[in-house]
Amino acid sequence: MTAELHEELTDPHADQLDHGAASSRPLKSRISEPQPRGAKIRGNRPVDQSEAANRFMAATEHEAMHDARLWDLRQKRDKEMHGIEEWEELRDLASGIKEHTLSKLDYYLELFEKNATANGIKVHWAKDGAEHNAIVLDILRSRGVELLIKSKSMLTEECGFREFMAKNNVEVIETDLGERIQQLDDEAPSHVVVPAVHKLRTDVASVFAKTIGSDPDNADAHYLTECQREATRPLILSAQAGMTGGNFVVAETGTFVVCTNEGNADLSANTPPLHIASIGIEKLIPGLDDLAVFIRLLSRSALGSPITQYTSHFRGPREGSEMHVVLVDNGRSERLGMEKFWPGLKCIRCGACMNTCPVFRRSGGLSYGATYAGPIGLIIDPTFNVHKYRNLPYSSTMNGSCTNVCPVKINIHEQIADWRRTLAGDGEISPVKKVMMKAAGEVLASPVVYRASLPLGRSALRHLPHFMLYNKLNTWGRKRDIPETPKQTFNEWYRKNRKQPGEGEKS
């Protein structure tokens, strides 16, 4: 395939813009390295995030690019933050608005339904992913739709929507470039905002070469984008239905708002005569004044750009067309009732916690083996399946950076600690951890046993003490030197050099 490049894009010296915010450093890999794949999924068995993370890091080019790209987003986010004097106040406001809305969610949902219906929108309710998929399929079938275009939506990922539609002979075309890359590669999105960020340009070139016939040796971003544009445009123009998500649902106006950088949601919504929006029930906000707070925070937190290129308000169907909103619960009501974990529902899916997370940047989003990766994933995924995702809350150093970049002030790192307590309490902890901690707890509770467990200065075992080695892992020394044991412990030094407590009182 040869793509007609716009004139300015063929100029090798042109100041190429890397993405919406236009100030990213272009990153070019030096070598072509095969893309590491995500976590191995084995039914309901607990996902091994660290195994997949180790494979990602072994692909050094991928890891380095991934870390650099996401750290760049984090730095741009910081720059935008410093441009807004009332930043911390905005975070307080956003958090407060979400808490208020969630505490009166039934009221706001019904208010939205009433106002949206008055606007000519047909509102549907789905209690889970299966119901959502069935509702959408029913709408599509009754109108004879065989080709559906859609914009990116994490909710439809939750629902296994594409697989379901494939089984039911409805062709789904993703219109977000990153999401389209992932669809063509038969991979889930690795990040809520930048779904293909774990891929190098060379990976994209090879996916496109196989699927849409582009030149496998041309990994120029503009060439690849142009190829995709040419391949997808005809499909967009002939699709009979369009689907979007929704970033914010405004109860008082009965409208919803979709934020994108590529304008693809607008194409999906406005080209065909049928628009279906699938939206989680936690996306509700009371009014347009509240919306302003979130619009100021969303893209600054996500990409470090002041606003998304498109902020589209959908108020009702165009003449001669239909608009449907499917409000989906899929575990949200249950989460709302969880004392420790309900604040996760405040999430606006900006991905700032992923960009800042040092573990995420080095692991890649697919290592989590779940719809939601990174810090927000660690606290949301176990609400879907506690056994399968029981290891995820341990994929964190609990450094707290996520909590402090979060525009809606979700206490992410505290919830990670709470999840660990909950999992250990419910027996959903790996036997190795449990045995090790039980041993440590007993040793550390007794000064005599503890002292006896310590390595002696001149003993052959110049190592970590026994209780820390009471496991098959003994992984400290694989890539790190083990600290040398000094001749005496502080305790021994103190006994020799200072009067001990109690002695002074006797004299």
Add this chain to the structure above:
Amino acid sequence: MKVGLFVPCYVDMFHPETGIATLELLERFGLSVEYPVDQTCCGQPMTNTGCEREAAKTEELFVRNFEKYDYVVTPSGSCTNQVRNNMTAIEQSDAVKHVRSRTYELVEFLHDVLKVDAFPWAEFPHRVALHNNCNTLRNLRIASMSERREEPFSKPKALLKMVRGIEFADLTRPDECCGFGGTFSVFEEGVSAKMGQDKVTDQLKSGAEYVTSSDSSCMMHQEGCARRMGANLKYIHIAQILNGARA
């Protein structure tokens, strides 16, 4: 003012010089400092793994050792955070509440309680990179963090600036976690080591001769990575510099 000195298990074992420097430094300010010899640990390894029940007896022992002091001081931010914010496996008696509210990390004790304004004995003519442990930074708040829009401040730097001859080396990611993370360093060894290597690389690029921190745990991990990488960097606890170590 009666001060109880808590020397965390890994400091006791691997870095007794940090415990000694902390004790001597506090004694320089005329405080009556005692080290209860029956102390072990604050319970952090168990709590951080979620095993609260397994931490209970260790927490009880901690409180028994320290309840009689006006202040408990320790050269570790993560242990302070454990005691102050996470010691919840045991019943919250008056003794427990007293110990929890009176436990201070060394830097914040010097800065906020003693309000030290000089270390006349201290001189450290070296280029030093400062590492803030994530618990001290984001939970104890001993310094401003890059995630928030707030006035820049740093208690450890304010203290180090009183040391003659010291020069600071700037890191490109000063408050990125180094990957220690307590039991994370053992359970998630791969990512932990990679984060440590990246931290050491950043320290090397800064031209630092020494790295200092108020936490030995992060430095133990970083030093382990640095040695394996053959990096020419030295690690020294802030207590030693403030107590007058010259190298």
